[in-house]
Amino acid sequence: MTRALGQDELRSLDLQPAERVTLNDTVYADLRELVISGRLAPGQSLSTRTLAATLGVSPMPVRSALQRLADDGALEGRPNRTYRIPMPSPRAFIEILRLRLVLEVAAARQAVPLLSPQALDRLERIHSGMYDPVPLDLGTFLSLNREFHFILYTAADNMRQLRFIETLWLQIGPLLRLVSNETDGRTGQEPHGEMVRAARARDAAGMAAAMSRDIEEAAVGILAWLHALNNQA
Amino acid sequence: MTRALGQDELRSLDLQPAERVTLNDTVYADLRELVISGRLAPGQSLSTRTLAATLGVSPMPVRSALQRLADDGALEGRPNRTYRIPMPSPRAFIEILRLRLVLEVAAARQAVPLLSPQALDRLERIHSGMYDPVPLDLGTFLSLNREFHFILYTAADNMRQLRFIETLWLQIGPLLRLVSNETDGRTGQEPHGEMVRAARARDAAGMAAAMSRDIEEAAVGILAWLHALNNQA
DNA sequence: CCCTTCTAACTGTGATCGCAGTAGGTAGAA
């Protein structure tokens, strides 16, 4: 038997500093992923107890997680009633749209000089994957689209900015899936191609312009759909 | 005795739609105000039970509120240890600074065409109040500064944007008070004056430039202070 | 057959309790 390893030696092995993971955070992260991926449709209601039973934990951490999600605007909680995924009003959607144009365009611009060669390759691979002649499952299409965008936002290397953007996607995730499902609108081919080009050319202005166009083009369809929904109701 | 008022009649009196106010939200709002106003210094620790006893409620809603505040980045929670007000690293401060330049400048620009005459007057009154020859208590100075900025951000009429900006101020509030206290630096006179002028002239570009300058000028001093702190430690 | 009314189940919120882990203060030894 040799002596036990010292703390510094253990830390040098890249071991996490323990970082006690709480149930609360786990549930929160899971639900966040569930919402942002759009697997929950607007109007879908979530009950604390039911969720807790499903996840096999007590209602307590679930309650906390739901409250935090409601804070983010990803859920709406009516008094003494179930939480549910909100259907954004056209006005709310425009608020989000304007914020996306500000934050995501800024992030994309900042990312340009920081993108690693691997990130560039990954961007290009995703792009060709998304718009391949072979038809793609809507779920994986949206998933790829999300990965494409967040490669850029992550490269911008501003944790808080990334979190803000995620919060915005959290609010349009369910909508995105729903609308794409009903209108089969898969926009973004040209803007994405332009982004790939701008990224390789380290052309920050081009990147910003393309990102802006991508966001706006997708928004037009959704906004029309939302207005139609509001008029018929 | 006349008949009781109907629901519609009551609602027409501008009564709140009941909107059951939870202890959780009350505590959260109170703490948020406490942090953003800078009355809590970085390093200050907050214990759930102590706070609960002080506020006369059970620890439960306090815990919830603290978790939400930690989510916002206004508090940091070490594992199994007290929550406390974080001292931002220079890197973190720069992240916040860049976000402020993006969001607050955009908000100020959007606000220009929307400012009411009352808001314009209020802006001017605050401005002259802040930089009056008579020396002003630091607390009220900062409070006025905050009100000045948020008149603009509120006028931009984007709830989500406003909330993002508040989240940023939540993270620099304690720092602002602390640094101002130690360096007695009260910047912003010229930029604020320029903002008032731009607002009256409905000059969006001028507003954006002045806001940008205001944020940057204040940041320079704080950043120097932070670097000094990091070197001595 | 349809509409109204009432009840029973379910909702989130808040309080209280038990647990595992941390930290600071105190007592003992060198």
Add this chain to the structure above:
DNA sequence: TTCTACCTACTGCGATCACAGTTAGAAGGG
């Protein structure tokens, strides 16, 4: 006097319980 080791008080987290309000569905009357 100084350093070390222990120990008590306190920390947040999770579970369970009690409560008031809501709602959907069933039962009864028209």
